[in-house]
Amino acid sequence: METQHNSVPKTIWAGASIGFIFLLVPFVGLSQRAPWSSFVQIVTEETVLRSISLSMIVATCSAFICLILGIPLGWILAKADFRGLKLVRAIVLLPMVLPPVAGGTALLFALGRKGFIGEHLDSWFGVTLPFTTAGAVLAASFVSLPFFVLSIESSATQLDSRLEEASLNLGASPIRTFFTISLPLLRNAIMAGIALSWARALGEFGATITFAGDNPDQTRTLPLQLFVALETNPERAMIIGVLMVMISLSVLVTLRGNWLVQK
Amino acid sequence: METQHNSVPKTIWAGASIGFIFLLVPFVGLSQRAPWSSFVQIVTEETVLRSISLSMIVATCSAFICLILGIPLGWILAKADFRGLKLVRAIVLLPMVLPPVAGGTALLFALGRKGFIGEHLDSWFGVTLPFTTAGAVLAASFVSLPFFVLSIESSATQLDSRLEEASLNLGASPIRTFFTISLPLLRNAIMAGIALSWARALGEFGATITFAGDNPDQTRTLPLQLFVALETNPERAMIIGVLMVMISLSVLVTLRGNWLVQK
Amino acid sequence: ESDSSLRVLAASSLTEVFQEIASEFEKDTGIQVTLSFAGSSSLAAQIEDGAPADVIALADEETLTRVKQSGRLTQQEEIIFATNYLAIATPIGNPASIGNISDFKGNITAVCSEQVPCGHLANELASFLKVEMEVTTWEPNVRSVRTKIELGEVDAGLIYVTDATNQVEIISIKGSESVKTKYPIAAVDNAKPSAKDFIDYVLSPNGQETLEHFRFGAPQ
Amino acid sequence: MTQIFLSGTTKLGVEEFDYSFETNSSKRIAVVGPNGSGKTTLLRLIAGHERLRSGLLKINGNVYDEPTSGNFTPPHQRKLTLQHQDGSIFPHLTVEDNVAFPYRSKKKSKRKARALAHKTLEAFDLLQIKDKYPNHLSGGQIARVSLARSLTKQPRLLMLDEPTAALDVASVRQVHQTLESLKTSLLLVSHDPIEVLKLSDTIIALEGNKIIQFGTLKSVTSKPATQWLSKFFDLNLVSGTASGLEFKTGCGEIFHLPQNYSGNVEVSFPSSAISLHLSPPSGSFRNKWKATVTSLDKQDKLVRIKLVGAFDCYATITVPTFNELEIALGNTIWASIKATELNVLQKPNPAKT
Amino acid sequence: MTQIFLSGTTKLGVEEFDYSFETNSSKRIAVVGPNGSGKTTLLRLIAGHERLRSGLLKINGNVYDEPTSGNFTPPHQRKLTLQHQDGSIFPHLTVEDNVAFPYRSKKKSKRKARALAHKTLEAFDLLQIKDKYPNHLSGGQIARVSLARSLTKQPRLLMLDEPTAALDVASVRQVHQTLESLKTSLLLVSHDPIEVLKLSDTIIALEGNKIIQFGTLKSVTSKPATQWLSKFFDLNLVSGTASGLEFKTGCGEIFHLPQNYSGNVEVSFPSSAISLHLSPPSGSFRNKWKATVTSLDKQDKLVRIKLVGAFDCYATITVPTFNELEIALGNTIWASIKATELNVLQKPNPAKT
């Protein structure tokens, strides 16, 4: 739909401004206190550079997993109708409710080396997930998937089903209709979901440290660096925080500006 | 739109099932290991009961704040067009990217007793936020607001603007149009947003502990109980985790089943 | 993995000192040391779940006992390599004029949560000194106590003497040295032979000197 | 040719629908009825977007929907196309890609599909706007895109729900031509009697979610079952054969046509266009015939007169004229109609289908 | 009465629009033109949903849109209502609440607003479905709800974009009656010439996003500026006064009408309905007059003849008839038309507006 010149009421602007200031102010605080002089030095440390690339890999892989699993899941929640649907919908939200550290523990119970599934993975395939990059991706996916699913679901319930009917009428199979009509119409929701889950995964700490541990080569993402720094060297922590903000700002501005939101 | 009998393709079901199992399995792990025998005893401890009510208060207040601030903010992001919009949109996402502990630190810099705003709150009004329930609500709102905003934004961009035009045509003012037409049409997104932000706030730990500390009467929510227990008494932690799961399941199933999602 | 590398899991409070010791050890032996820091109990959980590790160094004995039950530590004796005790820390200038624990009353104060070693120690200290300790916030670890003091958010708190920085003012408590926490170190089962070397290095005069430099107390 | 057998009921909310009809040799069916009488629902049922609660839907001998046996053929496997009343064109595709969509569904490459769509785009005068997105189109343009897209699929049965409602007069004419020359079977919902007369040979008339009349165009128009229907078709219909400008009725009566035609045609004209005379009329009337008055229906200021002669028809005249001509039941009278008042409906050759 | 002054341009994507007209004493304006000629855009501009790039829009002397001065009155402050082509009824409100919406906007209580809406619901035959939600309505029902809602606001200027396109014949008739008796000014987009003749006194004709003709109904129908327009109006118009069943043209010629009328009326009839005769015709023709052939336009099989007599009009006859009657330019000839072919357009009393 074309956005028209319907002026946005002043009340809305006021509310939005308060909301924005609320979100902005802490970052102003952060950048005020950050010891900028050591910024370049810290950011170019080899270990920080490794964390940056690890973070990007983990966040991107996890956003990708969310895409693959979240679209069908959101779709089913929106479109299907079966007994227990409510329960499924609530379970999908659980990883959001549980503090990430607890989620990480739950992941260990299930997929850790002694977990009820993990032990078979280990003994049958020799696969161990904890303390590997794959484990970090899994932990990040686990906490960010619900965000993706909800984003899809709330849009999918509002799709005009006559468009899908028209596609079927014109001979496209249901699966083709899904990919050529439904998905493109969900574009905004998918993009919002990617942004949500990517951002959530980038900042993921609790589940990662618990399930995947802090391995400098495999799992030490920026949030882990930040956390360790918080314990020992708060200035360094601030720099890493600012760095994360800058990375996500630049990625999100670029992505969303160019193709994430289509009005 | 009426959901029609367009069968959901098998591929979608398959994807959804994998996604669901992925989310479910850790909870199976959790409840397998949980020492059920001590469940009732732990859950009826006075300190746990206090945490439960504190958690509910914090999550609900914070969902309410998200509602008040998130709707206008999401609306502006979707509808307004001004220089710097991209930047505003990215800044709104930041609290999601930054690990909560870092977000909490940023909040301290801004609204703490010595924060650049907090010090004035303190000296002028005698208000200090850290270590109070208000501070916990603030921390929870800070981390959950972006989820709310994104949910609104992605739906608002897809609203059929002709309906708003029709309302203006019929003599409703822009603000009336907003409340009688736009908001009801955003219903699904608002409800999804409430669920998202409530759930996120219920599980909030990092920012809360950092900004609001762990005060048994004011700020010790369930996630704080859980975290401390994880360090010393993992069984107790599991029980608290299961308890959180049960609370959120029952709240979400009730809410979403009855009025959160309208197909 | 080659024998020339070693994985050490250490409690957060050991971060700086173990980084120092590890780099000295590397210089001496050429063995690469990979350090992972986390709260003692997280480390315990990781060990239980099979985290790859050769050496584990914790901030209290109880946690080590828990790790032993997991069966990944079969060594008979635990080796204490350092001790630590608490002191009051205040923001620079001590704005609330705190002199001892009884001054906590009526001020905003932070102490570790009773369930973590430093909080346990704080409680012991208070009962040893027979004073009532009024606490605003029970923090999950000693570093977050310190951070809140550094930021001026709390007026006073209890931290390990080893955690002192120039961002906080330290007020020593008379008699607090007698309420100590002990740091055990152990090699994990199936550890590389060099694990023993690392432990020996920590216990060696060189290692002890470094620990002392970071204000840790001697093992006994 | 498509044979549809439908006898069953369904329900939408509180509305109950009861349909029952069977088409055999009809290629062009019109569905008529007042607003909210169940036309769209009937089409949706045949397309498979609604399901029967009881009964049976069979098309060309294949069971498409039978609740008792659980048989249900999903919409995309039915050999038909339904064009929704609102057009339902895809908002995320350009006009070109909308029209090419059915080719794409047949797994043609994008390039190929677009090339194939080119002809249709041209025929519907859409080339100029082929790169536009639907939310930048006018109402009539959307209707045209939708129709072009429906025709692209070349289904065995094409169902159109008020396809010309948003079109201008010129486009309507062009669409009628296209539909007249169409090879596939047609099920058309329309509120325009001329369109129905032009494009259909069979009528399904609905009222109150039920079929209240079903039959050939001729039988329905000559004996409309309800008031609404008789108001809808205020027209006479005569069939015969045309050659050039001449039209011969069954009884050999010869009419003059406004244009050249050939073969079997039907000629329609409003009852108000017939003039009555006591003696053979002169002037620009080349079409005149003798008929007997067999019924009189006085309505307020108008009289509806049934004439039986070489063919049956109705004439409407004003009461003063009626009085002046002193018309009575059983009278024999001259009737005339101008050739330009005749609406010629060329039927597709029945031998071909 | 609403005076509209518009002279300006705007742009939508690549489409450029250029409008310029001024209405003074006209109360009923029809906007006509082929699909995609800029009708909807014109209405959206007047309603304030599109903005001028240059020029000026003034209604009743108030500047509504003037880019140079930055003046712009937002849509809800304009004293007018636009009914969108698609109806745009609110999906989250029942039929009743949709119709009551304009009352609610005037801060009436829900109960009051519903009570007030009751009459409109009744008039539009919507009482039975008043509790339904829009996605459970048929196309025509939606159109009716939308129209009922627009009328509820009682604006000074009502703009309707193809309001009867989805309606059945009976509803169309009823809507026409409602609109004829309407007190407010009307700006109507329509593809139906009869509707335009019935409901308007002024025509804005658009082609290619420009106004190609603007004037009274009479002036436009008698001298259509383009081929499209002349095809659109294939009709003759005669004005005069009616009393009872008689109609008197300006020159005193008397016509017989099919129904009772009184006061100033206009009578329209298609050119094909006129019969020509060499001698005064007999039979059911009560309307006959003498006229001179002033122009001949031979088109394929038909001849369009301009007749000048008591009034000017066009007659269309077939070529054989034309030959038989040996019509030539300058001839004097008898023309006749049946009363039942006359379409009487009763204009609202101009003194009242």
Ligand SMILES: Nc1ncnc2c1ncn2[C@@H]1O[C@H](COP(=O)(O)OP(=O)(O)OP(=O)(O)O)[C@@H](O)[C@H]1O
């Ligand atoms: N999804 C639905 N739920 C409930 N009632 C419905 C639904 N769809 C249609 N109806 C009702 O069923 C009846 C028939 O609707 P339908 O759309 O078939 O009418 P129609 O003949 O196509 O009318 P129109 O000429 O106005 O398009 C109407 O009264 C309508 O209100």
Ligand SMILES: Nc1ncnc2c1ncn2[C@@H]1O[C@H](COP(=O)(O)OP(=O)(O)OP(=O)(O)O)[C@@H](O)[C@H]1O
């Ligand atoms: N938002 C838009 N962006 C770009 N072009 C547009 C937009 N809206 C309409 N147009 C184009 O402007 C022209 C006029 O459109 P408009 O909707 O005014 O036509 P219309 O006269 O109402 O036609 P119809 O009879 O089909 O409803 C069309 O060619 C259309 O494609």
Ligand SMILES: [Mg+2]
């Ligand atoms: Mg319909």
Ligand SMILES: [Mg+2]
């Ligand atoms: Mg239009």
